[in-house]
Amino acid sequence: MLSERLIEIYELLFERFGAQHWWPGETEFEIIVGAILTQNTNWDNVEKAIGNLKSANLLSPERLHNTKVLELAELIRPAGYFNIKAKRLKNFLDWLFDNYDGDLGELEAVDTEQLREELLSVKGIGRETADSILLYALNRGVFVVDAYTARVAFRHMLIEPDADYERLRELFESNLPEDVQLFNEYHALLVRVGKEFCKPKARCTGCPLEELPRTVDIEDF
Numbered sequence: 001m002l003s004e005r006l007i008e009i010y011e012l013l014f015e016r017f018g019a020q021h022w023w024p025g026e027t028e029f030e031i032i033v034g035a036i037l038t039q040n041t042n043w044d045n046v047e048k049a050i051g052n053l054k055s056a057n058l059l060s061p062e063r064l065h066n067t068k069v070l071e072l073a074e075l076i077r078p079a080g081y082f083n084i085k086a087k088r089l090k091n092f093l094d095w096l097f098d099n100y101d102g103d104l105g106e107l108e109a110v111d112t113e114q115l116r117e118e119l120l121s122v123k124g125i126g127r128e129t130a131d132s133i134l135l136y137a138l139n140r141g142v143f144v145v146d147a148y149t150a151r152v153a154f155r156h157m158l159i160e161p162d163a164d165y166e167r168l169r170e171l172f173e174s175n176l177p178e179d180v181q182l183f184n185e186y187h188a189l190l191v192r193v194g195k196e197f198c199k200p201k202a203r204c205t206g207c208p209l210e211e212l213p214r215t216v217d218i219e220d221f
């Protein structure tokens, strides 16, 4: 049974790695900014960029919305692709101010599917970023998928190897109880095992999932 296997994987990972305490951030808005900045870079760089925004006292929707895009780009330079990411942050803020008066609290009344669609319509916000915002900032029961998720799922034959983002999301969402805390921890644990063991070349020996049925033929993720 898929649901039993998914729970078994979760338990093995949790037993080994423990709680991952995701997503680092003091406020909903900081988590959202982090989710947008983390694309194609590592978290240390994101932290530096967020640190710059905090030092400039700009880490609020209103203050950031009133900041010129060039100034914003300079502040988030450590996160890489800073011109593109500054525009993405601005696009998100434009959407928030145009539709919800810049008030994240207003999002609470919006149905998760609708919110997801709206986030995906913001230029530069893709599925992983939208779902990270939904799960980690807004506490919605949405499973975040990334390359690590795909690699583990394919190698453990939980889904067909050409499954796309939505199919992978469905795999987890339809076979696990809808539980924000579980989804939060599960995604973080998959990232951890992906970084430490399930690399492009799998290091199965010593991995918490090494006893489970698997194939490691898939090396292109």
Ligand code: SF4
Residues within 6 Å of the ligand: 152, 155, 156, 193, 197, 198, 199, 202, 203, 204, 205, 207, 208, 209, 210, 211, 214, 215, 216
């Ligand atoms: S490294 Fe091997 S055992 Fe670990 S998750 Fe990847 S395929 Fe599974």
